[in-house]
Every structure is written in C-alpha cells, then in structure tokens.
Amino acid sequence: MEYTKGTVVSVQTIAPGIIDMLVNAPGIAKEARPGQFVCLYCDDNAHLLPRPISICESMNGHLRLVFRIVGFGTAEFAEKKSGDTIKILGPVGNGYPDIDSEDVTVVGGGIGIPPMLYLSRKLKEQGKKVTIVLGFRDKGTFLVDAFENYGKVVIATDDGSLGVHGTVVDAIRELGISVHTVCACGPMPMLKGLASYTEANGGTALISLEERMACGIGACLGCITKTREVDGHSHVKNARICTEGPVFDSKVLDFTRS
Amino acid sequence: MNTEVKLAGVTLKNPVLTASGTFGSGIEFARFTDLNKLGGVVTKGVSVTPWEGNPTPRVMETTGGMLNAIGLQNPGLDVFLERDLPFLEQFNTRKIVNVCGHTTEEYTDAVKRLSESSADILEINISCPNVKAGGITFGTDPKMAEEITKAVKNVAGKKPVFMKLSPNVTDITEIAKAVEAGGADGISLINTLMGMKIDIRRRTFALANRTGGLSGPAIKPVAVRMVYQVAHAVKLPLIGMGGIACADDAIEFLMAGATAISVGTANFRNPGVTAEIVSGIEAFLRDNNIADINEIIGCVK
Incomplete structure (x- = not known):
C-alpha cells in the first residue's frame, strides 16, 4: 500500500454519470489484486476524506477506475484532464481470495460492476469457466463488451428494458445459474439477497462491501460491518471493511445487525 | 534550536502528538509516518472491557470537516496492554494512553492497571459526545x-493525568478550573463539537447515531479561542x-498557550501529515530565528 500521486491518462464518460478514468500509478498497479480498491483525494481542501473507488483493471502500471458521479468528490475527479495529478492511496483491502472451484459465477450490480472486470479476467486466465451476471437499472449499460471477453454474460435490468426483468438474483434463479461459488459486488440489498440464496443452495458467496470511510487504512473504525463471531482484530463482533474486507465470505457477516 | 517541551514533567522531543481516535495505536500509520519523529502518540480511547461502538454510517464529511460517531469501539484493556502498548514501546516516542469509561469505576479500574504500564501520560476522555x-x-x-x-488521580500512581475537555459547554474555563481543583496534571482540549447532518434524499440523519462530533479545519478557530481562554484560567x-x-x-495553538498539540482529522487526508508538521515547525523556528520553541508558547497574550 502506498500514498502517492498518480497521473491521469484519460477520462471518459461511458454511460450517463459513469466515468472511466485511467491513472498511471505503477506502485499501486503492480500490487493490486482483484477486489481491492484505492482511495482518491480531492484537490479541494474543504473536502477532506478520501473516496474509496474500486479497481476495475490493473495493467502495465495503470489503474482503470470506473465510478459514478455521486457528489462533490467524484465530480471533481471527473473534471480531471490528461496529465493532471491525483492523490491516491492503495491498493486498499484484502481483495478476492484464490478460488478453488473451476466454475465461478461473478455478479455485479450497478456501480459494483467495475471491480468484477479485473476479477473475471484473472479467473479466465486461471482457466476457470466464468459466468457473469450484471444488474443495471435500465438499458444504459456499461462495460458489457469488456466482460464478454471473459465469459458468458447475463444481464438483468430493474425496468426490464434489457435482459431479465428483475434483479441479478431473479436472473440466477430463472436461468438456473450455479451458485456453487459466487463473487459479487453491488448494493447491499442485492448482496443480502444473493448471499441468502447462495447459502440456501449450499454455495459460497464472496461479497464485496462498501461503507463510509475516513482513514482507509484500518485506524479510525469508521467502516465496520457486523460479524457473527468476535473478530480477531477488533475483539468485538465488528470487522473493518477497509482492512479485513472489503471482500467477505457471507457466512462471516451478520446481516441481522446491519 | 530546541523543540523539546515539557508536559507535567514528561519531556517530549517536540510538541507534535496524534489526536486520540484518529491514529489507532499507530500500527496502521507506521508505514506512512516515522513514529520516532513524533513527540508522542496519543492512542485511541481504551476501556476496561471491549466496546462495540455505534451502528454505521459512523462517519460523514462536511464542508471543511467531518462528523464521526464511532462510539469508542475498542478491543478493551487486555488486548491493548498485550498488543498495542508493546507495539509503541518499539519507538522512541512518548506513549499517551487515552482512557474512556461509562462509570467512575470503569475509569478507575482502567487507570489503576495503566498506572503500572509503560504509558508516559494518561489522557482521560470525559468528553465524547457519542456515548450516552x-x-x-x-x-x-x-x-x-x-x-x-x-478519583482517577487517586489510582494513577506516578502517571501524569490530563483531562480531555468538551467544547460543548457554556464556559469551558469553569470545567478547566474544576479539573485543576481535582488535581489534574494537565488538560487536553478540545474534543469534537456535537453536530448533525441530514441526508435530504433519504429524509433522515446522515449518521446512524443521529448526532456526531465535528472535527477538522472547520472547528480550528473555536479550538484556538478555547485554548487561549483556558491557558489564562488555569496554571x-x-x-x-x-x-x-x-x-x-500548530503554531497558532502554541502561541495561544498550548504546550503540545494533537493532529487528528488531518491524518485521514494525509497519513504522513504528522511528521510533515514536525518539519514545518522546525522550518518556522529556523526562518524566524527562534532558538527555543518555548519562547512562542503562550506568546500571544
């Protein structure tokens, strides 16, 4: 993990409000595993806290960061031009563990989709059969072409304008997609639904969580999630999403308290 | 050039400390900042037993600052004494242990055990706005x-006791005089200002705890004013x-009357900021031909 200055290579809008930014940050890119993230810092001094952004791809010293404009910070990043610098900390978090299963179902919902691209590529490179399920609000999709390089892609939309009408869990159920080993990132209701479906079917769900963060390095205890057992670091039933996570086996998590 | 200062008989190599709750026990920050460069590390509040803290969201940015309602989550004193304090013992820096509790007995039980530890100073948190x-x-x-x-002084043995005060009072000098009368060896100030943020899209509180403590550059003028007032109210x-x-x-606080300073929220924006502040203070002294940092402490009357 390092705290450094990256150089912006390109910034593109790939769907309404969705930004695709390429940053040269060789130290971070070299270390980054799928499922890890970076913290980006605003230039504006009145906006203090880092923004956790997932790593969509990491290649040749570059990080591809795909994020949604949701507020001041992400809007500031979207205004960056090629050659600008950006303060960056990373890679942060545990990332996805090595997976034994030969068949993996990769699930992304909304702005939880980008980090699944790097994971899908790595799984394909390891010779695994990858099935990819992507959930969007509507037909304003992004990154679908890129995912098609790594496995069969199934799309679900909330409004039914493309693919299966419904959630990613609806699509998995309807099409009988395996939930033996599931890797997922997306909004909390989706992750909860997917985890409970996967567990009910005897599978393993490795899910990536998001929470408001302050330090990004495990010191402030801002970004905890509730766990079923006492956590080895905190000695209470809380784990740090930035450090023990963001990827957790759903069986570790206590959704009844969060 | 001298940057050493003395806090109740404890010499610090420089006045730069970390603010409790923003720096853990230094373990996570050690890779970004050389702890040996700091005057001391003030640890996150520790209680006799582990505390789970508040529900999330626990933190929220505000303009020029942030709100937090962590709720003093901590692993408890046993783990702190086995894991955290020994970690800090590896460094040439002062160890200031922040203590929290729900009741007088919880404070005194913790302080009693810490009086036998390697802590240099105990900072007693009687000002967290997030614990009911x-x-x-x-x-x-x-x-x-x-x-x-x-009560705390009675069981603290030789350890100097600093009471950490809340700004959420009508007159902070009254509380300062009260802890001086109670035998405190020093005062830390200020803790966070109680605040609230509304999430207008969800029509609810931005923090699960509803209220949180405001910290960051937005509160600095309030803090400088209170340090100045307390410096003139107690010895x-x-x-x-x-x-x-x-x-x-940092220099503003020294000139207002603080002997040492703690850096908190800024650690979240730059994990190496504390050592940079040490260098910045040295540069200021050099540039202004100040031979001893003690010359500027409380120089603004």
Missing part, C-alpha cells in the same frame, strides 16, 4: 468533572487540538 452513559456527562458538569479527576499545561492540518495551524 458516562463520557460527556462527566465533562459538562464542573462538580462531576472535579470528582472524576480526583496547568495544555495539549491543544481541533482542526490542525499544517505547521502554521
């Missing part, structure tokens, strides 16, 4: 503040804090 029982109730009533100070040494983000900010 105890904490803030001790820090907003002069009589209770004096009593808790006496005790002060650790000043509240929104310090650079060396210039």
Whole structure:
C-alpha cells in the first residue's frame, strides 16, 4: 500500500454519470489484486476524506477506475484532464481470495460492476469457466463488451428494458445459474439477497462491501460491518471493511445487525 | 534550536502528538509516518472491557470537516496492554494512553492497571459526545468533572493525568478550573463539537447515531479561542487540538498557550501529515530565528 500521486491518462464518460478514468500509478498497479480498491483525494481542501473507488483493471502500471458521479468528490475527479495529478492511496483491502472451484459465477450490480472486470479476467486466465451476471437499472449499460471477453454474460435490468426483468438474483434463479461459488459486488440489498440464496443452495458467496470511510487504512473504525463471531482484530463482533474486507465470505457477516 | 517541551514533567522531543481516535495505536500509520519523529502518540480511547461502538454510517464529511460517531469501539484493556502498548514501546516516542469509561469505576479500574504500564501520560476522555452513559456527562458538569479527576488521580500512581475537555459547554474555563481543583496534571482540549447532518434524499440523519462530533479545519478557530481562554484560567499545561492540518495551524495553538498539540482529522487526508508538521515547525523556528520553541508558547497574550 502506498500514498502517492498518480497521473491521469484519460477520462471518459461511458454511460450517463459513469466515468472511466485511467491513472498511471505503477506502485499501486503492480500490487493490486482483484477486489481491492484505492482511495482518491480531492484537490479541494474543504473536502477532506478520501473516496474509496474500486479497481476495475490493473495493467502495465495503470489503474482503470470506473465510478459514478455521486457528489462533490467524484465530480471533481471527473473534471480531471490528461496529465493532471491525483492523490491516491492503495491498493486498499484484502481483495478476492484464490478460488478453488473451476466454475465461478461473478455478479455485479450497478456501480459494483467495475471491480468484477479485473476479477473475471484473472479467473479466465486461471482457466476457470466464468459466468457473469450484471444488474443495471435500465438499458444504459456499461462495460458489457469488456466482460464478454471473459465469459458468458447475463444481464438483468430493474425496468426490464434489457435482459431479465428483475434483479441479478431473479436472473440466477430463472436461468438456473450455479451458485456453487459466487463473487459479487453491488448494493447491499442485492448482496443480502444473493448471499441468502447462495447459502440456501449450499454455495459460497464472496461479497464485496462498501461503507463510509475516513482513514482507509484500518485506524479510525469508521467502516465496520457486523460479524457473527468476535473478530480477531477488533475483539468485538465488528470487522473493518477497509482492512479485513472489503471482500467477505457471507457466512462471516451478520446481516441481522446491519 | 530546541523543540523539546515539557508536559507535567514528561519531556517530549517536540510538541507534535496524534489526536486520540484518529491514529489507532499507530500500527496502521507506521508505514506512512516515522513514529520516532513524533513527540508522542496519543492512542485511541481504551476501556476496561471491549466496546462495540455505534451502528454505521459512523462517519460523514462536511464542508471543511467531518462528523464521526464511532462510539469508542475498542478491543478493551487486555488486548491493548498485550498488543498495542508493546507495539509503541518499539519507538522512541512518548506513549499517551487515552482512557474512556461509562462509570467512575470503569475509569478507575482502567487507570489503576495503566498506572503500572509503560504509558508516559494518561489522557482521560470525559468528553465524547457519542456515548450516552458516562463520557460527556462527566465533562459538562464542573462538580462531576472535579470528582472524576480526583478519583482517577487517586489510582494513577506516578502517571501524569490530563483531562480531555468538551467544547460543548457554556464556559469551558469553569470545567478547566474544576479539573485543576481535582488535581489534574494537565488538560487536553478540545474534543469534537456535537453536530448533525441530514441526508435530504433519504429524509433522515446522515449518521446512524443521529448526532456526531465535528472535527477538522472547520472547528480550528473555536479550538484556538478555547485554548487561549483556558491557558489564562488555569496554571496547568495544555495539549491543544481541533482542526490542525499544517505547521502554521500548530503554531497558532502554541502561541495561544498550548504546550503540545494533537493532529487528528488531518491524518485521514494525509497519513504522513504528522511528521510533515514536525518539519514545518522546525522550518518556522529556523526562518524566524527562534532558538527555543518555548519562547512562542503562550506568546500571544
């Protein structure tokens, strides 16, 4: 993990409000595993806290960061031009563990989709059969072409304008997609639904969580999630999403308290 | 050039400390900042037993600052003494242990055990706005503040005791005088200002705890004013804090009357900021031909 200055290579809008930014940050890119993230810092001094952004791809010293404009910070990043610098900390978090299963179902919902691209590529490179399920609000999709390089892609939309009408869990159920080993990132209701479906079917769900963060390095205890057992670091039933996570086996998590 | 300062008989190589709760016990920050360069590390509040803290969201950015309602989550004193304090013992820096509790007994039980530890100073948090029982109730009533100070001092042995005060009071000098009367060796100020943020899209509170403590550059002028007032109300040494983000900010607190300063929220924006502030203070002294940092402490009357 390092705290450094990256150089912006390109910034593109790939769907309404969705930004695709390429940053040269060789130290971070070299270390980054799928499922890890970076913290980006605003230039504006009145906006203090880092923004956790997932790593969509990491290649040749570059990080591809795909994020949604949701507020001041992400809007500031979207205004960056090629050659600008950006303060960056990373890679942060545990990332996805090595997976034994030969068949993996990769699930992304909304702005939880980008980090699944790097994971899908790595799984394909390891010779695994990858099935990819992507959930969007509507037909304003992004990154679908890129995912098609790594496995069969199934799309679900909330409004039914493309693919299966419904959630990613609806699509998995309807099409009988395996939930033996599931890797997922997306909004909390989706992750909860997917985890409970996967567990009910005897599978393993490795899910990536998001929470408001302050330090990004495990010191402030801002970004905890509730766990079923006492956590080895905190000695209470809380784990740090930035450090023990963001990827957790759903069986570790206590959704009844969060 | 001398940057050493003295807090209740404890010499610090420089006045730069970390603010409790923003720096853990230094373990996570050690890769970004050389702890040997700091005057000391003030650890996150520790209680006799582990505390789970508040539900999430626990933190939220505000313009020029942030709100937090962590709720003093900590692993408890046993783990702290086995894991955290020994970690800090590897460094040439002072160890200032922040203590929290719900009741007088919880404070005194913790302090009793810490009096036998390698801690250099104990900082007693009687001002957390996010914990309902105890904490803030001790820090907003002069009589209770004096009593808790006496109780803690009784069991602290040789350890200097600094009481950490809340700004959420009508007159902070009253509380300062009360802890001085109770036998405190020093005062830390200020803790966070209680605030609230509404999420207008969800039509609810942005923090699960509804209210949280405001910190960061936004509160610095309030903190400087309170340090100045307390410096003129009591004879005790002060650790000043509240929104310090650079060396210039730190020097304001020293000039207002603080003997040492703590850097908090700024650690979240730059995990190496504390060592940078040490260098910045040295540069200021050099540039202004100040031979001894003690010359500027309380120089603004």
